[in-house]
Amino acid sequence: MEDIACITLDVADLSAADRFYSTAFGLDTQLRLRASQEPSTGFRGFTLALTVSQPADVDHIIGAALDAGATTLKPAAKSMWGYGGVVQAPDGTIWKVATSAKKNTGPATGRIDEFVVLLGVEDVTETKRFYVERGLTVAKSFGRMYVEFAAGSGSVKLALYRRKALAKEVGVSPDGAGSHRLAIGGGTAPFTDPDGFVWETAEAPAPTAEAPAPTV
Template structure:
């Protein structure tokens, strides 16, 4: 089964982005940053989600992200499915922090239960077929709207969401062009998916 080893975000100021992610979310081994001035405009076609156990942890992580320079897209609030909010990191990446719990069971721990990379797909069926042909195993699938793959021992889960629906969930317009400013590391041969997302072999992605 193919799975994600780590994610590489591209930023104009890689050192500043690294400091942000360490300070705001405590991410290191799961997330890498490298310098890039590739043109990008509007929605980059993906979001990253941090799943936590209770609302206090949502507030703690969003609070530290805002203190470190992130901007609010959607303030943390209760909903039918739980509690969460969305922020934009200084490098432009969109992060959702959420929990299915509606009440706290203790003080905030800032512990992240899972990281989910949601890729916006123009054609869910075609992208699902593409990823299964590249060794990914489907865990959940909801027609032409959403697909989630088994993650195995990977620290990052992969899911596909219809692009317009993903943008709506994040609270941004779906239009965007240029570089995605993200690459995904995998222990397999490199490839590019139908929506232009680049996958690199782990050894290549790990190089400075």
């Protein structure tokens, strides 16, 4: 089974990206960075999503990201599904922060309940079949529009969205070319999926000093 241990982002300015991510989202070993100058233009075909428990946490996390240098793609707002917003990190990665709750039950904690990588694919059915054959278990499926896989023992969940629908969801044009600037860490051997997303064997992270907890 291809569990996801981490996500690696290829960034042009490693120092700047490290400064941003060390304060913006409070992620630890789930997110890794590496320097890369591979060309990429427009929509990169994926979004990273953080699920939290209440609107106050959405506002808190998005506020921290904006303070660290992110830009707003969609302001946080209520929808029929809950409450959420979309920002773009300085390195170009698109992040969605959302909750299914519409009311707060307490003060913001900054806690992240789920980390999901949403891949925009050309054919959800075919890509779903590809991943099922590699051992992933479908947790939710909405026809040819959306598929969510069970997280297994990994710390990151995988979901598939039609590319154009995902771009519309996060407020950008679906046009884009070049590198995805993303690698999915997990599994027993490297492979590339039908839409060009690369999976790498995840190595144990090097020991680092413990980061301070985000302030509320």
